[in-house]
Amino acid sequence: MTSNDKDFVFGRHAGLDFLKTQSADRINKVFLQHGVQEDFANQVYALAKKKRLVVQTAPKNKLDRLVAGGNHQGLVLAVSSFEYADLDQLLDEFDQVGKEPFLLMLDSIEDPHNLGSILRSADATGVDAIIIPKRHASGLTSVVAKTSTGAIDYVPVARVNNLVQTTKNLKKRGYWIFGTDMKGTDYRQWNANGKTVLVIGNEGKGIAPLLKKQMDQTLTLPMVGHVQSLNASVATGILLYQMLNSRNPLK
Incomplete structure (x- = not known):
């Protein structure tokens, strides 16, 4: 039962x-x-x-x-009550139509409410797919679905065994990998055009060291207040809108 x-x-x-x-x-x-x-x-x-x-x-x-x-x-x-997408199949489909997709990779986001909120922002900004690890991370649950307010039905989510190996494979297919780091480039200078992957780290630990080594560039959100951190879903939303602005500039 x-x-x-x-x-x-x-x-x-x-x-x-x-x-x-x-x-x-x-x-x-x-x-x-x-x-x-x-x-x-x-x-x-x-x-x-x-x-x-x-x-x-x-x-x-x-x-x-x-x-x-x-x-x-x-x-x-x-x-999981929800089906996951096959990443290789998704990438092949993107290549077949000549699409330069934007992918979001989540390194061990553990809070299902954060994952649901990120899905909602991803749908709003046109993210083509989300990649999550099979272990030490929230999967697609009813809590995620409820928090996403329906976005879970529109944004493909793929689960993989190893994020480091996945980033290496993505690089071979021509993707640029961007991550977050306190010492990175100001996110407002980020050019997110082309085949792009944004990596968001764990709520407390950030991006794992081995995965961070795969980054082509790191980005930071400048903060002028006393609390030098943002909720993972909030930070993701800000970066996704910079991606949207970069790929769809005002005319």
């Missing part, structure tokens, strides 16, 4: 069937209760291994909370 908001699949039969039949992109996390029967645990681990999913063991009371007291029988899957 599933929870009311469709973000969880739980119960032994339903959980094992979902692991067997659904793609890894649909499964965000696998929770297995401490102390379940060894045969059952082995089944879960074997199926998760085939899909390269990490199994997280947890006490029964945590699983109870996840599914609001539902009969989980020791297995809960956090799943």
Whole structure:
């Protein structure tokens, strides 16, 4: 069975069937209760291994909370109710029509409200697709969908295993990679024309060091107040409108 908001699949039969039949992109996390029967645990681990999913063991009371007291029988899957786009297919489609797309890459945005707000801004400014990592980040959940106020239906979101490798592949296809950094170039000087990717870092840690090494240029938002940071979704919105201005200048 599933929870009311469709973000969880739980119960032994339903959980094992979902692991067997659904793609890894649909499964965000696998929770297995401490102390379940060894045969059952082995089944879960074997199926998760085939899909390269990490199994997280947890006490029964945590699983109870996840599914609001539902009969989980020791297995809960956090799943996505929404389909993800295939990045390679998207890139091929852009090339076929001669499009110079603007892509937004999110490095481990963990708050679903931030992701939903970013989706809303992305739709408003014409972002062609969003790239997120499969691990340590919010996926497409009902909370994201609600916060996006419908934008989730219009902006393709692709999940990838490794952001660093993805940026390398994008560079080979002619994309320029821009990221955010306190010591970067003033964002008002940013020329976002051409095949472009903007990388937004994690809410607390920013862009991971290995990923930051892949940047062709870093951008900063100048701040004159006392608080030297902005919410991730707010900062993203400002940068996206600079992109829109750059690519569609007033005549």
